[in-house]
Amino acid sequence: MLAFWIVMESTGRVIVASSGLPADVFSEKCATRQVLDHIASKWTVLIVDALGDGPRRHAELRRRVEGVTQKMLTQTLRLLEADGFVERAVTPTVPPEVSYALTPLGQSLREPIAAIRLWTETHINEIERARAARTAGASG
Numbered sequence: 306m307l308a309f310w311i312v313m314e315s316t317g318r319v320i321v322a323s324s325g326l327p328a329d330v331f332s333e334k335c336a337t338r339q340v341l342d343h344i345a346s347k348w349t350v351l352i353v354d355a356l357g358d359g360p361r362r363h364a365e366l367r368r369r370v371e372g373v374t375q376k377m378l379t380q381t382l383r384l385l386e387a388d389g390f391v392e393r394a395v396t397p398t399v400p401p402e403v404s405y406a407l408t409p410l411g412q413s414l415r416e417p418i419a420a421i422r423l424w425t426e427t428h429i430n431e432i433e434r435a436r437a438a439r440t441a442g443a444s445g
Contacts (some may be wrong), residue, residue, distance in 0.1 A: 309363055329406065348373055348381040350418050352392065357415045360394070360406035390414060 319328040321336050330337045343349055347371070355361065355369045367378055382405055385391035390411035396402040407415070 334392050336433055342386065344390075344414065346381065348377055349385060350421065352378070352385065352412060353414050354379055354422055356391065356405060356407045356411070360404040362402065362404050366405065385411070412426065 313347065319336070320326065321328050323336060324334075326332075326335065328337050329335050332342050344353075346420065351370045351373070352366060355366055361369065363375075363378065363382075365375060366382075370378070373381075382391060382393070386393055386405075389408055391405050392408050394404050396404070
């Protein structure tokens with residue numbers, strides 16, 4: 306069994322195990338930048354939020370996340386699986402049944418993602434008013 310731990314500097318910063326350097330998303334070379342890119346993706350946010358209620362099959366996810374293409378859904382699920390956020394389960398039936406579920410790491414993303422979704426839904430009218438005002442000012 307593998308043991309995982311967070312290595313911290315005396316300053317309390319996380320040290321990236323692969324590089325030995327402090328985790329810093331502002332550093333172009335830090336592995337955290339790539340992870341941030343993955344989790345900040347529109348499709349990642351929507352898929353993680355959709356899986357928050359429990360496992361779903363590919364077709365169910367595609368219906369829930371309107372506008373996502375089959376290719377983009379598959380690519381995003383593969384990235385999420387590679388990063389350890391999602392697990393793929395295959396039930397040996399004919400045809401095989403494949404479902405996707407959040408791992409404990411993926412579950413830890415639910416709260417911040419749900420907060421972003423709620424913030425967006427709460428403030429959409431203010432954002433649309435600002436956009437309309439900017440458009441009106443630009444054409445006037």
